[in-house]
Amino acid sequence: MKTSYNIALIGTGYIGKTHALAYQAVNSVFPDTPKLVKALVVDINEAAGRRFADQFGFQSFSTDWKDAINNPHIDIVSIATPNFLHKEMAIEALRAGKHVYCEKPLAVSIRDAEEMADAAITSKGLTLVGYNYLCNPILQHAAQLIQSGKIGKPLFFRGVNDEDYMADASVPHSWRCERKLAGPGTLGDLATHLISLSEFMVGEVASVSGHLYTAHSMRPDPNDKSSSKPVENDDVVSMVVEYANGAHGELSSSRIAWGRKNRLAFEIHGDKGSILFDQERLNEIELYCATDDAANQGFQKILAGPAHPAYSAFIQSTGHQLGFNDLKVIEVRNLLDGIAHGKPLYPSFADAIRVERVISSVLQSADTDKRVGV
Numbered sequence: 490m491k492t493s494y495n496i497a498l499i500g501t502g503y504i505g506k507t508h509a510l511a512y513q514a515v516n517s518v519f520p521d522t523p524k525l526v527k528a529l530v531v532d533i534n535e536a537a538g539r540r541f542a543d544q545f546g547f548q549s550f551s552t553d554w555k556d557a558i559n560n561p562h563i564d565i566v567s568i569a570t571p572n573f574l575h576k577e578m579a580i581e582a583l584r585a586g587k588h589v590y591c592e593k594p595l596a597v598s599i600r601d602a603e604e605m606a607d608a609a610i611t612s613k614g615l616t617l618v619g620y621n622y623l624c625n626p627i628l629q630h631a632a633q634l635i636q637s638g639k640i641g642k643p644l645f646f647r648g649v650n651d652e653d654y655m656a657d658a659s660v661p662h663s664w665r666c667e668r669k670l671a672g673p674g675t676l677g678d679l680a681t682h683l684i685s686l687s688e689f690m691v692g693e694v695a696s697v698s699g700h701l702y703t704a705h706s707m708r709p710d711p712n713d714k715s716s717s718k719p720v721e722n723d724d725v726v727s728m729v730v731e732y733a734n735g736a737h738g739e740l741s742s743s744r745i746a747w748g749r750k751n752r753l754a755f756e757i758h759g760d761k762g763s764i765l766f767d768q769e770r771l772n773e774i775e776l777y778c779a780t781d782d783a784a785n786q787g788f789q790k791i792l793a794g795p796a797h798p799a800y801s802a803f804i805q806s807t808g809h810q811l812g813f814n815d816l817k818v819i820e821v822r823n824l825l826d827g828i829a830h831g832k833p834l835y836p837s838f839a840d841a842i843r844v845e846r847v848i849s850s851v852l853q854s855a856d857t858d859k860r861v862g863v
Contacts, residue, residue, distance in 0.1 A: 490829050491564075493524035496590075497557035499531040499578060500569035501541040504592050504619070508569050509545040511817040518802050519822045523829045529557055554578055558585050565590055565824070572677070573670045576601040579838075583612035588828055590821075592619040594681050595841050597672030599849035602842055609838040617824050617834040618841040620685045622753060622768065624819040626797035626811070631757075631764050631774050632690055639778065641761030643691045646730075646738035648755035650683040651746035655705070655724065662708040662718040674722030676701065676848055680742035682753055684844050685836065690757055692734045693843065698860040699728040699851030704745050728851050751813075763788075772810050 498508055512527050530547040531554045532538030542550040551557070554574075557566050558581045566582040567590040568575055576596045582589045589609070595602040595618065609616045622628065635643060654660075664670040671677065688694060701723040710716045727741040746752070753768035765775040765788065772793040779786070793800050794807025799819045803811055827834040836844075846863050854861040 491523060493526055494564040494588075494825060494828065495526045495528035495562050496565040496567055497529040497531065497560070497563045498527075498547070498567045498569060499554045499557055501530060501532045501534075501538055502569065505532075505541075505569040507814055507817045508567055508821075509541070509547075510814050511821040513545060514814075514818045515821045515825065518818055522822050522825045525821070525825060528563060529560065531557055555581070558582055558587065564588060565828070568592060571664050571670060572672055573597050573664075576605055579605050579616075580608045583608045583614050583616070586613050588614045588824075589616045589838075590619070590824055591616070591838075593685075593841065593844075594672060594677045594848070595838065595845055597669065597677075599845050602845040606838045606842040615828055615834050616838040617820070617827070618836050618838065619817075619820065620682060620836055620841070620844075621813075621816040621820045622682055622686060623689055623836065624799070624816045624823065625771060625793075626800040626819075627772060627774050627791070627793040628686070628689075628766065629799075630791070630793075630797045631766060634764065634776065635690060635757065635759070639762060639776070640757065640759030640764060641779075643732075643734070643736045643757055643759050645736060645758040646687050646691050646732075646740075646755060647758075648683045648687055648738070648740045649752060650679040650742040650754075651749035651752045652679060652744055653747045653749050654744060656745040656747045658705045659709060661711040662720070663711070666708060666718070666720045666722065668721045671722060673701075673726075673848060673852060674703075674720075674724060675742045675744045676723055676726040676851060679744060679753075680726050680728075680740065680851075681844055681848065683740050683742055683755070684847050685841075686753070686755065687730070687738055687740060688843060688847075690755075691736050691738065692732045694730045694738075694847050694863050695733040696731045696860055696862045697728050697847060697850045697854055698730075699726065699854040701726050701852075701855045726851065728854075730847075771813075771816075772808070 527547045702725040704724045707717040725743045730738040762778040775788040792808045795801035850861040
């Protein structure tokens with residue numbers, strides 16, 4: 490078993506920084522994990538990229554992402570770029586036998602995502618997709634409660650994922666507004682997390698009825714403030730879903746929800762109880778058990794603590810709180826342990842293609858105004 494792995498990070502933006510922070514922390518938080526060597530960082534902006542490399546201690550820097558593919562010493566290629574760049578980078582890395590750690594969504598279209606998943610099947614490299622909310626110890630515990638039958642058979646999932654980063658109509662047009670660069674809007678950026686969580690908790694989505702809405706159809710051109718450019722994708726998405734196991738669900742997401750910063754929240758109703766969660770309070774769930782004595786029935790708050798695996802690697806006291814970047818550290822730990830021990834990674838490209846198919850079905854449903862099977 491190798492004791493260290495060299496990683497190349499492509500992209501130094503918002504999500505790239507969360508990766509770099511996790512790379513720095515993973516061996517300190519999880520000392521039994523194989524050593525991660527920050528070998529290369531890639532960005533098309535040379536000045537910004539070199540500053541990033543110095544800031545986070547990467548051994549080398551390049552403006553050409555193919556250097557990450559062609560370097561025989563690179564074991565893992567991490568893709569933290571805009572969505573439209575994922576496909577070519579991931580496929581080339583897999584063909585070169587590299588392990589690939591790619592941010593969500595996989596690609597801008599289901600066809601591109603399927604090509605990526607097919608490339609993973611024939612590669613010796615393992616894959617992991619950055620649905621880091623799935624790494625939250627308290628959500629892992631929630632899933633175990635459901636699997637153990639604590640709330641009985643899941644019957645209904647209601648979830649929302651709202652933010653306000655495009656609520657202001659004066660926010661300039663960007664790549665996120667173009668279908669060829671971003672794919673779907675809120676559906677691909679925010680609702681994708683909600684879909685992944687619902688399938689993780691309840692099971693595979695079998696059919697959807699989806700509706701899309703673009704509130705701000707034009708946005709200011711960042712290069713010419715006297716003109717505007719069309720928004721090609723959705724600001725709001727809602728969907729009614731049916732799961733393969735017979736459960737039902739309602740999922741909605743908005744990127745124009747003033748005051749919402751990261752409200753990834755859900756309720757799961759079973760035939761013997763319920764579980765509630767809100768990402769803005771990411772260290773707790775609420776549990777209601779109908780089998781409790783009537784005098785004691787009520788929602789019980791469960792705080793994350795050392796009893797929930799991975800939490801204790803950060804801190805030994807319940808209720809002292811993990812954060813978003815800590816979830817990324819856990820995700821990187823999972824990546825390294827999986828590679829070192831040849832264990833299946835979750836979610837891999839094969840798992841993430843499920844989410845992409847739900848997204849594709851929602852788009853088809855919205856276009857035809859009909860329920861669509863996944």
